[in-house]
Amino acid sequence: MSFVWTLAEQHEGRLKAVSYELLGRGRALADKLDTKLASLLIGDGVSDEQLQTLVHHGADEVYAIQDPRLASFTCETYSNVLVHLIKTYRPSVILAAATSTGRTLMPHVAVRSHAGLTADCTELDIEPGTGHLLQTRPAIGGNIMATIKTPDHRPQMATVRPKSSRPLPADPTRAGRVIEVPLDLVLVDERVQARGYRGDAVDFVNLEEADVVIAGGRGMKKAEHFALLQGLAKALGGAVGATRDAVDRGWIGYPHQVGLSGKTISPRLYVGAGISGAIQHLAGIKTSETIVSINSDPDASLHQVADFGIVGDLFQVLNELQRRLDERRRGGEEDRA
C-alpha cells in the first residue's frame, strides 16, 4: 500500500506548528485514497511525547530519523535521507511545508527521485477515478490559480503554503505507531556545514507563521511610527509586516517585507495601514483569511480586496484601535480578578 507522507519540521528539538497543518491536509488525502498517513521527522532532540502529538493530529505512523548531525537543516544530508526512504517505501504522495526548508529540500529530492513537484499549493484534492493528486496554487502573483497533476511519476510531491489550512483538533485517543529509524551514516554529507545563527536571531520576525500580521506602508510616514504597529501586533498577538516602499526607505528591515520580492503570507488576519495595495504587494497577501485595510484614499486597491476597510487617517484609526484594545484587555483582567 502506497502511503501519504507529510514532512514534520522541527527547530531546536521543538516541532513546528506547520507540521500539524500538513497532517490535516494529508489525512483528507489518505482517507480519499484509502491508505495510511505517515509523518516523517528528520531532525534531532524531539521527544517521544511530542512525536505522539503527530499521531493525535492525524498520523497513522510516525517515522523519526533523529541524530545530532540532523539538528540543523543542510540540504544534502536531508535529501539523502529522504531519497533513501522514498526508494525503500515508495509513498504515493509527499507533502512538505512551503518554508525555507521545504522549498529547498523538495526540489532537490524531486530531481533525484524523478518526481513532479508543485510549489506553494493552497488547495489539494484527489481526482475521482484516477486517484491522482490535484495540486492547486496561485501563480503570476496570485492572479491565476493553476491546478497541476503528475500522472506518470511517483511520488507526487507538493509544498504547501503555511497557514493555508488549519490543523485537525488533537485527539489523544487516536492510535498510531512511532518508529525510530536510525540514521545510516553513509547518508551524511559533510560538505556544507551549518554554523548556527547570527547573533541577532532573538525575537526574529517569523511572518510566515504568524496568525496576525499588521503591515505598514508609505502612509506610515516615518520609521518611528512603526511603533504604533508593534503595539497593535502585541495586542493582537501578531507580527509586523511592511511594503517594499517602507523597507526601501529604511523604516524597517527586509525580513518584514511582504510581497513579490519579499515574503508570501497567509495569516488569519492581515491589517494593512497606509498601503496602496500594489499588485506586487497583493501577491504576498491574497490568501490571507481576513484582510483589513486602513487608507485615506477610498480608491486604494487594498480597499478593493479587503473584507473590511476604513477610509480614514491611519494615525487616528490605529490610535483609537489601540486604545480600545487596551481597554478591553484591562476589562478582561478585571473580569478575571
Added chain:
Amino acid sequence: MHIIVPIKQVPETSNVKMDPVTGTMIRAGVGTVVNPLDLFAIETAVRLKEAHGGRITTLTMGPRGADKALREAMAMGCDDGVLISDRAFAGSDSWATSYTLSQAIRKLGDFDLIVAGERATDGDTGQVGPGIAAWLDLPLATYVAAITRVEPARGLTVERLVEEGYQVVDLPFPALITVVKEVAAPRLPTLRGKKRAKAAEIPLFTAADLDLEPSYLGLKGSPTKVVKVATPKVTRGGTLVRALDEDAVADAVDQLLAFLDARDLLPTGGRA
C-alpha cells in the same frame, strides 16, 4: 573565479493591470524584463568578480529573443552570455528546466559558483536553483542574504534568511547559492556596458549542441502537467466604512472590532 548566473526572462509585472470586470490580467502591451529577483543574483556575481577577479557567464533558457535579457545582464557587468533555445525545450517544468540548464552548464566547463535568483516572478516556484544543485551534485545554500567570507578556490560563508533568523553556513567551491533582495542592491547598467552588451556575440545552444536525454525535455519530459487555470475572484465584497472626519473614527473602530469579534480574531483573554 568563474561565476555562472542563470537568469529568466519574465513578463513585466509592474505594468500588469487587472480588468475590473472580468477579473483577468490585461496582458496586452506587457513587455518582458529580466526576472527582477535575478538582478540580485547578477549584482552578487559582479561584486564577487570586483573583489576577487574572474569572469561571469550568464545564461538563459527561453525563446530566441531572450538574448535581450542576457544583454541586460551583460550591461550590468556579466562578461559572457549563452542562450539556450530550442522548440524541444518548450513547456519545460522546473524538473526539465533544471535538467536542461545543468547540461548546458556542464558544457561550459569549470566554474566556482552558480548564483541563481530565489524564484522567478512568473512561475514563482523557486525550484530551478535547488534542482540544478541536485543534477550537478553541488553544495547548496538557498535564501542567501549575505556573503560574509570568500576564500577563492576554497569556499565561502553565507547567511541564509530563514524563519528563525539568519542561518550561517559554510560551503566549499564549486557551489550553488540562491539569493534574496537583501544580499545587494542592483546597480544600473552603464552606457559603456550597454554598448558592449549590444555588440556582444551570444552563442546559442540548441538541443543538438548539448548531451541530452530526449525523454527529459520540454512539455513531454516534465513530470507535472497543468490541467486547469482559473481566475480567482479579485474582490471579497467587503465592507468599506468612511471615517475621514475625525468624529467618525470611534464609530468606524467600533464596527471594525465587532467585525473582528464575529470572526473570532480578537484575543480571547480580553473579551469584555
